[in-house]
Amino acid sequence: MPADTTVTSSDAETGVRGWLQRHLSKLVVAPSFLAAVIFFYGFILWTVYISLTGSRMLPDYELIGFDNYLRIWRLSRWETAFDNLFIFGVLFILISMAVGCVLAVLLDQRIRAEGVLRSIYLYPMAISYIVTGTAWKWLLDPGIGLEKAMHDMGWTSFSFGWINDPDMAIYTVVIAAVWQASGFVMAMVLAALRGVDDEIIKAAWLDGASLPNIYRRIIIPTIRPVFLSAFVILMHLAIKTFDLVMALTAGGPGTSTAVPATFMYDMAFQRDRLDFAATSAVMMLATVAAIIVPYLYSEIRGPRRG
Amino acid sequence: MANLEVRNVRKSFGDTHVLKGISLDLDGGEFLVLLGPSGCGKSTLLNMIAGLDSITDGEIVIDGRVVNAVHPKNRDIAMVFQSYALYPNMTVKKNIAFGLEMRGVPAEERERLISRTAELLQIDHLLGRKPAQLSGGQRQRVAMGRALVRDPKIFLFDEPLSNLDAKLRVDMRTEIKKLHARLGTTIVYVTHDQIEAMTLATQIAVMRGGVIEQLAPPQEVYEQPANMYVGGFVGSPPMNFVPATLVEHGNGLAVRFACTSDGSAGDVDLPLADPSEDLAPWRDRKVIFGLRPEALTDYNEAEASIREHAHAFDCRVDVLEPTGADTLTYVDLGGETAIARVNPRRTTNPGETMRLMADMSHASLFDPETERRI
Ligand SMILES: Nc1ncnc2c1ncn2[C@@H]1O[C@H](COP(=O)(O)OP(=O)(O)O)[C@@H](O)[C@H]1O
Numbered sequence: 001m002p003a004d005t006t007v008t009s010s011d012a013e014t015g016v017r018g019w020l021q022r023h024l025s026k027l028v029v030a031p032s033f034l035a036a037v038i039f040f041y042g043f044i045l046w047t048v049y050i051s052l053t054g055s056r057m058l059p060d061y062e063l064i065g066f067d068n069y070l071r072i073w074r075l076s077r078w079e080t081a082f083d084n085l086f087i088f089g090v091l092f093i094l095i096s097m098a099v100g101c102v103l104a105v106l107l108d109q110r111i112r113a114e115g116v117l118r119s120i121y122l123y124p125m126a127i128s129y130i131v132t133g134t135a136w137k138w139l140l141d142p143g144i145g146l147e148k149a150m151h152d153m154g155w156t157s158f159s160f161g162w163i164n165d166p167d168m169a170i171y172t173v174v175i176a177a178v179w180q181a182s183g184f185v186m187a188m189v190l191a192a193l194r195g196v197d198d199e200i201i202k203a204a205w206l207d208g209a210s211l212p213n214i215y216r217r218i219i220i221p222t223i224r225p226v227f228l229s230a231f232v233i234l235m236h237l238a239i240k241t242f243d244l245v246m247a248l249t250a251g252g253p254g255t256s257t258a259v260p261a262t263f264m265y266d267m268a269f270q271r272d273r274l275d276f277a278a279t280s281a282v283m284m285l286a287t288v289a290a291i292i293v294p295y296l297y298s299e300i301r302g303p304r305r306g
Numbered sequence: 307m308a309n310l311e312v313r314n315v316r317k318s319f320g321d322t323h324v325l326k327g328i329s330l331d332l333d334g335g336e337f338l339v340l341l342g343p344s345g346c347g348k349s350t351l352l353n354m355i356a357g358l359d360s361i362t363d364g365e366i367v368i369d370g371r372v373v374n375a376v377h378p379k380n381r382d383i384a385m386v387f388q389s390y391a392l393y394p395n396m397t398v399k400k401n402i403a404f405g406l407e408m409r410g411v412p413a414e415e416r417e418r419l420i421s422r423t424a425e426l427l428q429i430d431h432l433l434g435r436k437p438a439q440l441s442g443g444q445r446q447r448v449a450m451g452r453a454l455v456r457d458p459k460i461f462l463f464d465e466p467l468s469n470l471d472a473k474l475r476v477d478m479r480t481e482i483k484k485l486h487a488r489l490g491t492t493i494v495y496v497t498h499d500q501i502e503a504m505t506l507a508t509q510i511a512v513m514r515g516g517v518i519e520q521l522a523p524p525q526e527v528y529e530q531p532a533n534m535y536v537g538g539f540v541g542s543p544p545m546n547f548v549p550a551t552l553v554e555h556g557n558g559l560a561v562r563f564a565c566t567s568d569g570s571a572g573d574v575d576l577p578l579a580d581p582s583e584d585l586a587p588w589r590d591r592k593v594i595f596g597l598r599p600e601a602l603t604d605y606n607e608a609e610a611s612i613r614e615h616a617h618a619f620d621c622r623v624d625v626l627e628p629t630g631a632d633t634l635t636y637v638d639l640g641g642e643t644a645i646a647r648v649n650p651r652r653t654t655n656p657g658e659t660m661r662l663m664a665d666m667s668h669a670s671l672f673d674p675e676t677e678r679r680i
């Protein structure tokens with residue numbers, strides 16, 4: 001009878017094969033899950049622990065409390081790194097957002113060759129920071145880059161030596177980073193602008209709104225979540241910035257373009273101060289977490305946008 | 307109340323000609339329905355009336371003034387969109403207020419107008435909500451409120467009910483009709499639903515491929531379609547089209563077509579109700595005989611004796627489709643399928659022969675070449 005067959009086959013599924021079938025997906029995911037737990041969260045905890053010790057070149061597991069978090073502020077190099085992060089972060093985020101938005105609004109006017117332009121603006125994002133940094137190092141080098149090109153063209157009084165000027169070098173990092181990231185902001189904002197229903201804009205025209213009013217009162221508030229996403233992404237990029245600085249200025253001239261990430265690297269691998277390296281790493285993590293956790297929380301738990 | 311005139315308006319996007327010369331003249335207070343399948347240019351025409359789309363050629367005239375170059379906001383037109391197009395970042399109240407605010411209406415006046423409109427549409431309790439928190443029917447009402455509050459000269463509706471479920475659609479249809487009766491504003495309403503068009507319109511413009519096929523009051527469109535396309539598009543089920551020949555019959559004319567009854571093929575002659583002079587050239591030529599399903603019914607002696615132009619004939623039944631009120635009975639007339647509306651108590655089984663009655667006072671004749679009404 002057919003009913004009997006069904007019973008036998010479901011009996012078989014309670015055996016080893018059945019168990020495997022039910023748990024296969026978990027088994028497949030387990031190794032990478034384990035790796036994530038150990039290498040991300042395990043080492044985060046290890047770093048936090050080290051930041052509470054007096055480790056030098058090698059880890060020392062004797063706890064000394066929160067001393068490092070106070071002493072680090074007395075280092076002028078950390079202070080430079082912190083100031084630079086502030087200058088760089090604020091300028092990088094503001095300029096990237098502004099340039100990205102302007103490009104997006106311009107591209108949104110349905111101009112010709114839009115596809116080509118969009119790709120051109122977006123390509124920098126696909127390049128590694130090392131390449132960006134190296135390319136801009138050459139471009140900004142007075143001996144071989146922009147300045148030389150201007151001199152060759154006959155404009156001999158032209159001078160642009162920011163990259164060698166301790167006071168101005170951090171702004172060259174901003175230039176390179178903005179070049180890299182504003183296309184990405186443009187892509188995000190453009191996608192959001194395109195997502196605004198055409199009929200909404202038509203309705204606003206009929207309601208008597210002017211174009212600036214339509215952007216200010218309707219489009220921008222409608223796509224506000226995108227600005228928040230772009231801000232969060234740029235912010236964590238800014239805090240993590242390491243390779244760009246290494247390739248462009250290597251933190252110099254002197255220590256004038258040091259940022260927290262290069263500070264951490266120097267302390268760990270050049271100055272034999274694992275304790276300060278771990279401390280700065282934890283402070284960076286805390287800053288990123290302070291931004292991303294509320295954001296993720298509001299994205300996941302917040303009311304659905306319809 | 308404003309009259310609206312569209313003079314030979316054309317619209318092309320590059321080489322695609324979307325509107326190919328549209329003309330219509332609408333008195334103040336009329337309810338014009340643009341009826342046609344999707345892609346025939348209805349929305350394009352509406353957008354041009356609103357000023358949201360440029361006019362390739364022709365003129366649009368509101369209250370005697372050519373408005374081709376007038377900015378949409380100065381045309382005093384309000385529009386309800388298919389997607390409702392509510393501003394997602396604003397509450398219902400702000401949505402309704404936005405147009406007033408942009409036009410510089412003072413705050414107290416705004417409050418008064420909003421509460422009056424909200425009351426009219428029964429959306430007072432929704433004023434504090436965002437569009438995302440509303441159901442489809444509620445959004446629809448808010449979209450209408452936003453249009454109504456400004457008391458414009460002309461209302462444009464672009465398929466406003468097509469996103470609602472069937473029950474709500476019927477309710478809102480009635481409400482729009484009541485609103486029009488109450489406000490008396492000129493309305494241009496786009497739909498592809500012929501029932502909506504029939505119930506709402508004072509004038510219907512049936513469109514196809516960027517031209518108006520017929521512009522007439524609903525009853526005229528229904529009873530005297532200008533061509534076979536209109537007859538087939540309006541009415542559900544559509545008009546029957548029977549290939550026939552016009553023959554002499556007594557001192558009048560009749561349509562003759564083939565029909566099988568009692569197992570043998572034969573011809574049926576149905577005399578025309580008013581064999582006018584114009585039909586003389588068509589004698590002994592092929593025509594298309596159009597008859598609405600409700601003019602083709604089961605034979606009923608009492609009724610046949612009252613109706614002067616009712617004529618009976620026998621025909622084999624192919625298929626039965628009960629709808630409740632009537633049973634749609636499929637028969638073969640002149641080689642084409644025709645549908646008769648039969649009283650459910652008087653149906654005949656498929657394959658058997660039944661006596662039908664055609665009310666020839668509702669007959670239409672079409673030219674088989676041009677498909678136009680003769
Ligand atoms: N911006 C445009 N560019 C090219 N073709 C268009 C454009 N807008 C509409 N069309 C074409 O015009 C025709 C009519 O469109 P529309 O007025 O929206 O039809 P309907 O509202 O009757 O469904 C469609 O075939 C559509 O493809």
Ligand SMILES: [Mg+2]
Nearest residue numbers: 348349350465
């Ligand atoms: Mg449309």
